[in-house]
Amino acid sequence: MIAHLPVLLVVVPVVCACLCAITEFTRWKPYVFIAGVAMAFVFAASIACLLQTIYTGPFLYDMGGWKGPIGIVFYVDELGSLMLVFVSGVSLFNLIATPLSEVRKLEHPAVFYALYLMFAAGLLGILITADLFNLYVLLEIASLTVYAMIAAGRERRATFASLNYLFIGSIGASLYLLGVGYIYLITGSLNMFDVLTKISNIHNSQTIYLAFAICMLGLFVKMAQFPFHTWLPRAYGHNQASITTLMAPLSTKVMVYVMIHLTLNVFTLEYDFGLPFFKSALTWLVAAGIVFASVMALYQKTLRSMFAFIIVAKVGYMVGGFWCNNPMSMAGAILHMLNDVLMTAVLFLCASIIYAALQSDRPQDLKQLFVKMPVTMGCLVVGALAVIGVPPFCGFSASSTSFRALSKAAITKWWRRWFSQA
Amino acid sequence: MEYTELVNTVSLSVGARYNYWAFVILLCVGLYGMIAKRNIIKKIIGMSIFQTSIIFLFISMGIKKNATIPILEHTEGAAQHAVDVAAYMNPLPHVLMLTAIVVSVATLGVALALAIRLYNSYGTLEEDEILEQVRQKESP
Numbered sequence: 001m002i003a004h005l006p007v008l009l010v011v012v013p014v015v016c017a018c019l020c021a022i023t024e025f026t027r028w029k030p031y032v033f034i035a036g037v038a039m040a041f042v043f044a045a046s047i048a049c050l051l052q053t054i055y056t057g058p059f060l061y062d063m064g065g066w067k068g069p070i071g072i073v074f075y076v077d078e079l080g081s082l083m084l085v086f087v088s089g090v091s092l093f094n095l096i097a098t099p100l101s102e103v104r105k106l107e108h109p110a111v112f113y114a115l116y117l118m119f120a121a122g123l124l125g126i127l128i129t130a131d132l133f134n135l136y137v138l139l140e141i142a143s144l145t146v147y148a149m150i151a152a153g154r155e156r157r158a159t160f161a162s163l164n165y166l167f168i169g170s171i172g173a174s175l176y177l178l179g180v181g182y183i184y185l186i187t188g189s190l191n192m193f194d195v196l197t198k199i200s201n202i203h204n205s206q207t208i209y210l211a212f213a214i215c216m217l218g219l220f221v222k223m224a225q226f227p228f229h230t231w232l233p234r235a236y237g238h239n240q241a242s243i244t245t246l247m248a249p250l251s252t253k254v255m256v257y258v259m260i261h262l263t264l265n266v267f268t269l270e271y272d273f274g275l276p277f278f279k280s281a282l283t284w285l286v287a288a289g290i291v292f293a294s295v296m297a298l299y300q301k302t303l304r305s306m307f308a309f310i311i312v313a314k315v316g317y318m319v320g321g322f323w324c325n326n327p328m329s330m331a332g333a334i335l336h337m338l339n340d341v342l343m344t345a346v347l348f349l350c351a352s353i354i355y356a357a358l359q360s361d362r363p364q365d366l367k368q369l370f371v372k373m374p375v376t377m378g379c380l381v382v383g384a385l386a387v388i389g390v391p392p393f394c395g396f397s398a399s400s401t402s403f404r405a406l407s408k409a410a411i412t413k414w415w416r417r418w419f420s421q422a
Numbered sequence: 423m424e425y426t427e428l429v430n431t432v433s434l435s436v437g438a439r440y441n442y443w444a445f446v447i448l449l450c451v452g453l454y455g456m457i458a459k460r461n462i463i464k465k466i467i468g469m470s471i472f473q474t475s476i477i478f479l480f481i482s483m484g485i486k487k488n489a490t491i492p493i494l495e496h497t498e499g500a501a502q503h504a505v506d507v508a509a510y511m512n513p514l515p516h517v518l519m520l521t522a523i524v525v526s527v528a529t530l531g532v533a534l535a536l537a538i539r540l541y542n543s544y545g546t547l548e549e550d551e552i553l554e555q556v557r558q559k560e561s562p
Binding site: 133137140144148151156157162163166167171174177181184185190 | 543
């Protein structure tokens with residue numbers, strides 16, 4: 001049982017999702033119970049995986065007993081198992097905290113919970129798989145369920161936003177698949193460890209450069225990095241508030257994890273930062289994106305679309321921090337990724353609770369809400385302070401690490417020189 | 423460079439790697455359809471072409487000249503014998519694409535279901551008319 005934990009992390013939610021979907025046709029409808037049990041199991045299993053990586057180090061799981069480059073391998077490493085705990089914990093908490101009355105308003109609540117479990121299974125699989133093609137399939141499972149969940153509400157604008165997201169999302173996933181195709185063309189392997197050893201001999205190859213650029217482009221589309229962010233505010237801002245809460249904290253952060261995982265464990269750091277054009281172009285793009293998204297957040301009419309633009313800006317911090325090429329800024333990016341899962345979960349949960357109470361989440365309707373809902377508004381303030389990075393809250397460690405790192409990075413050297421001349 | 427020489431080089435590079443050219447052209451057709459067309463069904467068709475082009479690239483990389491389908495033939499009594507790799511096509515990309523085709527069919531299904539929902543609620547599949555209705559609802 002313990003040895004099979006990595007695969008159970010994916011299999012249990014998928015099987016329970018099928019059970020949930022079946023209850024649509026039965027008289028007895030225990031779908032909330034099934035979903036809760038599945039997510040609780042996944043959370044416990046993630047904690048077990050984390051403990052095992054802490055005590056005995058990263059471990060492999062061979063699917064069906066097939067070893068190494070031939071079979072599909074799951075690999076649970078330190079960062080991956082930490083993300084497992086965050087993702088499964090937040091999705092369990094979301095499931096409990098989402099007002100059930102809101103979900104009951106949907107046409108098929110049982111199918112909705114089934115989609116949610118499939119979504120969680122896809123994300124957890126992405127975190128631990130060590131096979132490039134398997135990652136693509138799990139990525140598409142996670143995205144397809146999100147498209148369906150966004151369109152599940154009664155708002156007709158949500159359907160339109162979901163279709164737009166589907167077009168942009170499938171371009172992103174297909175580009176990732178294309179990059180994997182180039183990697184397969186030149187190495188003949190899809191296993192990440194095998195690709196790593198084979199790629200190191202042919203680093204100056206044009207094909208590898210193309211594969212790297214196309215994979216990253218696909219992932220940037222998926223994680224809503226600045227010029228490709230347009231789908232996110234529309235998809236998260238227009239549907240029933242409780243639905244947004246379920247997926248907003250997780251999907252972009254898992255894509256950031258995939259970017260970090262691929263650049264560290266498949267292409268290696270010497271390769272990534274040896275590319276002359278990529279790094280500098282990306283840093284400037286990220287800087288523009290953070291400013292743009294932060295300004296756009298100020299002009300939003302509802303809390304949810306404001307938070308959606310904050311997610312876009314935060315993705316900029318993660319990508320930019322990672323590509324600044326020094327260890328401290330990378331640590332800052334990873335801290336941002338982990339903290340942001342929690343912070344956005346708090347913000348969107350508060351927004352969905354306010355929406356359930358008032359049927360609106362526009363700032364002008366929130367007057368005197370501190371008197372009516374002191375706990376919710378208190379949590380909202382705490383979440384907002386954490387996003388800003390005020391000391392006692394979790395955003396502070398991430399922000400301070402990032403800023404200390406940035407003050408050492410090359411981009412600020414240029415900035416200092418420019419100011420000393422002026 | 424002489425004109426005939428240029429034509430020779432171009433035709434050689436196109437002729438020798440015609441599968442890549444076909445893939446790139448299909449990819450661009452699909453992307454153009456998704457970006458430039460204003461009708462949602464045409465966009466969905468573009469998406470399908472885009473995904474198919476990548477499937478086409480994978481399929482074409484498994485093909486070898488003078489090779490047959492990858493099913494091993496054993497003579498009677500001989501359970502094991504040396505396999506001549508060059509005589510068989512590479513089955514792995516084909517198997518991978520079986521999964522990718524399933525994924526793209528699922529995407530297509532979700533997209534068509536969303537298109538039906540859109541048509542039921544807006545009464546049109548033209549993107550401009552839908553945006554017009556969205557704007558009218560927001561302005562008052």
